Amino acid sequence: MKEVTKEKLKKYFKITKEALDMAKDKFDEKRIEQAEDFFDMASRYYSDAHHFESKGDFVNAFAAVNYAHGWLDAGARIGLFKVHDNRLFTVD
16 A cells, blocks of 8 residues: 555544543553653644644654554553553553
8 A cells, every 4th residue: 555545544543542542541650750741742643643634644644643652552561551452552
């Protein structure tokens, strides 16, 4: 596949939104500042992805939504987010 379609982008937005919602209230209380930082970065990239999408720039939207999910996944992997869903995160 050589292009990012609306359908593919929609799929990735949905998955990342699910991950954002799941991680939102599941911060490790011992490392709250780090968890908040990772979550903030993920939220900002997710917002940027919507901005790029609104401009018709699907390639950068796709990149940004994947960066967003990467921040969430990394946070989950190192225990900043107390999540146990191996469909959305590389945990368990």
